[in-house]
Amino acid sequence: MSGGGSISEAAGANHPASRADKSTEFWLWLDDVCERFGDRVNPILVKETRQALKSRQFVVTFSLLLFAALAWTVAGSLSMMPQIYTTPSAQRMLVGYYIVLAIPMLLVVPLAAYRSLEGEIDDGTLELLSITFLSPKQIVLGKLASASLQMLLYFIALFPCVAYAYTLRGVDLPTVMLLMACLLVAGLLLTTIALFFAPLAVSRTGRIATLLAVLLILVMAEYAVAGLSISLILYGNPLTTQWVSFLVVATLLVAMTTGYLLTSAAAAQLTPESENRSTTLRLACSGLSATVLGLAAFAVWSLGDDSQAVLGLAGVSLLMLWTLAGSMMAAESGAMTPRIRRELPSSFLARMFLTWLTPGPTTGIVFASINVIVFGVTFDFLATEFRRQYGVVPLGPRSPDVLRQIIVLVCTYLIGYLVLVRCVMVVVRINNHPRVEIGIAAMVAVSVLGALVPYSVGMHLNDYRSYPYSPWQITNWMWTTNQAVDGSLSGLTVSLIAGFVGIGLLGCVLAAGHHVLPGRIATPDKVKQELARG
């Protein structure tokens, strides 16, 4: 028997003839190495690979891919005869190969990963998995690894065709490599998105809705990535080296941090609520936020005045991130299980800095607020730096003070509305046990009502005629921000809003002191012994 042994040995333990097939020592050694390798990789990957190699979906997709690649090689080459010998013909061939490869990589594999995780939930096998030693994160990463392996197989299968296209001249090697890298990164990111959506819905209707959402995202991404890639093949790369470098770095970093956030979120959905599901997600959000801000800073210093597009995109995406993430943090349950309390920070410094990472709505609001303030301050700093370097205020406002006022207003409103979401969730939680996603609905409700109610009251008091802005409209974030953009908002109003929000945040923290300063409890000796024993 080889060192690791194989499952066929267990299955055929009473059939010694089955071992006689392994005729040479080399094969035994190879078998041993493979078994040892198999013991170290994620069990989900082993199982999914076994399943995939026998599944109709993989066999059909792989066969179709090979057939399509072969057909295009023959048909494409013949259609370009005899010019193929004299003129560069790689572009046309590469477009065909790209389409053949992109469909399984950007559509079939992510959808299969979605179905695989959803199937585990539907068939009840996820419960069987969740009582094994596999963590939810390992389950999600196993699915991702399995999808990556399939992508790699498709990639390898089509590699000779791409090499053939390259030999026909007309596309340079960096473009081909950029194309393949884009496809791989897009495929992995889309698989991660699909895995994030898989455990999201519980009901049948919800499942259908998430499936439709995933399909929509995949089709749109396929269209967008195909558009960019085909333009790149046909018209070449119009960007400067600096922009290409920036885009490559930015794509990789954002894909990695977003992927980490999404896999953590998918794993959190599979984790029982007695465990700490929040800290990893908070760190992932902060990581993504820091990455985006870092990229914006990199853009300001390296891309010239074109970088204001990056600055604007970074601002909008971080605003969306913290609106969604902050709303969900504010909607977390305030109950803290003994299991979580065992892992709380205990030293003075750790409690000062790490308490905001512990689960709970109040710590969540404070954590989100800190991140929003960091975002605001950094954004203001980058805008100032941009103006200092290029002599113009970025993103359109007429003066730096106006831009600063807008940044302060946006951050203040976001924090203020998070406090309101927390208040709403306190009421909702009296007789219910809602999911954290309800926080987003609460955020939509309070932000719409916050703008609509004072505006409607003002309209009524003014006999439904237009009326000028007044401080009574301070909860109306749309009108107030619009006033700031016009440069007609007084500093006093901004201070008033910031003051109210500060008091609200402080009140929120003080009203939940026991959530903010939770006491750590000891881990029982028996558990310590068990953990030490591994």
Added chain:
Amino acid sequence: MNAAIVPQPIGYHSGDDDCIELRRLHRFFGETKAVYDVSFTVPRGHVFGYIGPNGAGKTTSMRILATLDLPSYGDAFVDGLSVVNDPELVRKRLGYMPDSFGTYRDVNCVEYLDFFARAYGLVGRERIARLDWVLGFTGTRGMAEKPIRGLSKGMKQRLCLGRALIHDPAVMILDEPAAGLDPRARIELRRMIRDLADRGKTVLISSHILTELAEMCDSVGIIEQGQLLATGSVDDIQRQQSHQRELTLRILDTAAGAAKRLETVESVSNVILDGELVRFAFAGELRDQASLVAQLVGEGFAIAEVTSHKKSLEDVFLQVTEGLVQ
């Protein structure tokens, strides 16, 4: 998982011999009390039958014990470890066989078991040895290479038991393992469960087939509408419920006279004469029963046989669950 978590004080069950402990377990689904204040213990190496009608709360409490659900209040312990606070340590000791069989497409039996062995952290020779043992114990070696889809219900149940056993757990939780099995498969399952108990494993098993449970269980718990009505051995529960026992005497020649005599005894009721047999209900302890028989013999009645009728688990179940919880 939408249980409203109520933080519990940390506590570990005191008895070293109790392998499973449910302590004031509650589980609410909205207004529905699926499990309400259920507490019991199961000693190490015992087979405990969990009995109750459909929707009584058996599966819910077993799922909590298997770390698949969380209690709304209370806690459950396996080997002194809380299922709420230390689920990963509990899982090392626990094998769970649910009432539904979760299958994977395009996987054969040995691949299925191999996957779960890997998921339980078994590697190399240990994994192969364990797979071999499980295939042998559950009698699934002959179908190791068969796809799971083509298996009969009985074979699937064996495979599911094998999956629950793959990491050699100390505690087995079996939810309706005999449901839908033919008599031969049920007998074999019963043999396997008894075998597991003999190997020192603690088994918590639920079933609707009470005769099966009566033969394999050391003790039972009867649950109805989320509340535990009785626990203990069948005899204990019977004694808890009633002090009456049914006796039959075979009396030669003078059975009618003996029946008349018995009707005069205060602790005797429902006397029925059937040829040489006299059946009656007797309220009293075993010593009182012996005195009564001795008295009858002393009075010249030729008693050839004394039979005490033990109530079946079905009788006990019907007696205990009959309208006790509204």
